[in-house]
Amino acid sequence: MNKAFGNDDPALARYIYDLYTPEDAQLREVRERAGGEGLPGIQVAALDARHLEVLVRLCGVRKAVEVGTLAGYSALSIVRGMLPDGVLYTIEGDAHHAEVAAETFRKAGITERVRQLRGTALSMLPALAGEGPFDFVFIDADKENYDQYLDWAAANLRRGGMVAGDNAFLFGHLYTDESPPSQGQKAMRAFHQRLATSGEFRSTVLPTGEGLAVGIKL
Numbered sequence: 654m655n656k657a658f659g660n661d662d663p664a665l666a667r668y669i670y671d672l673y674t675p676e677d678a679q680l681r682e683v684r685e686r687a688g689g690e691g692l693p694g695i696q697v698a699a700l701d702a703r704h705l706e707v708l709v710r711l712c713g714v715r716k717a718v719e720v721g722t723l724a725g726y727s728a729l730s731i732v733r734g735m736l737p738d739g740v741l742y743t744i745e746g747d748a749h750h751a752e753v754a755a756e757t758f759r760k761a762g763i764t765e766r767v768r769q770l771r772g773t774a775l776s777m778l779p780a781l782a783g784e785g786p787f788d789f790v791f792i793d794a795d796k797e798n799y800d801q802y803l804d805w806a807a808a809n810l811r812r813g814g815m816v817a818g819d820n821a822f823l824f825g826h827l828y829t830d831e832s833p834p835s836q837g838q839k840a841m842r843a844f845h846q847r848l849a850t851s852g853e854f855r856s857t858v859l860p861t862g863e864g865l866a867v868g869i870k871l
């Protein structure tokens with residue numbers, strides 16, 4: 654049953670990381686500048702950013718949505734994987750985070766391809782529906798609303814479009830018995846329930862450190 658990444662062998666995981674070099678100079682600059690600006694280091698892991706880029710390449714993504722921009726680390730990776738005329742809409746509720754991300758997009762020369770939406774996701778998503786349907790939705794913000802973000806994705810993805818949600822293991826608290834369950838647990842369990850059992854998606858959870866849930870809309 655021991656099928657964790659690198660079979661739990663840190664040296665093997667290191668070998669893969671060194672070979673595939675998921676964090677290049679451009680991504681490293683984003684991470685370091687964000688840290689210097691006082692942002693928390695809660696961007697996706699470098700290899701998970703590469704997962705996103707490759708998944709997006711697989712799906713031929715032209716229109717994408719991201720919930721939770723932070724400094725634009727994952728957004729940059731998503732844009733790298735999109736078709737050349739693709740556009741990413743990315744939502745961020747923290748004004749300072751959004752400013753740091755704007756600098757990321759400017760430095761990367763992708764300002765034209767990224768529409769930054771500033772505000773809480775649940776207030777921004779209804780209007781964004783008018784730009785759909787979308788090829789890809791990436792959920793990476795407050796865990797308490799993951800189920801509602803998935804509701805929106807289910808309604809606004811094209812058939813064959815992909816939804817991905819990071820932190821799908823809820824930092825180890827997904828299934829642990831805590832009574833009463835926290836709002837984060839309720840929302841993340843409902844998120845998994847719909848992805849896994851509703852028949853609307855064909856889904857899996859990639860065995861990354863944080864758990865990357867991925868579903869294709871049927």
Ligand SMILES: C[S@@+](CC[C@H](N)C(=O)[O-])C[C@H]1O[C@@H](n2cnc3c(N)ncnc32)[C@H](O)[C@@H]1O
Nearest residue numbers: 696697721723726727746747773774793794795
């Ligand atoms: C985990 S970070 C996103 C990391 C980013 N996806 C990356 O990997 O580079 C979560 C971000 O979501 C933002 N956020 C949290 N709750 C939000 C909400 N309800 N609406 C909009 N943004 C939110 C936070 O301010 C934070 O910048």
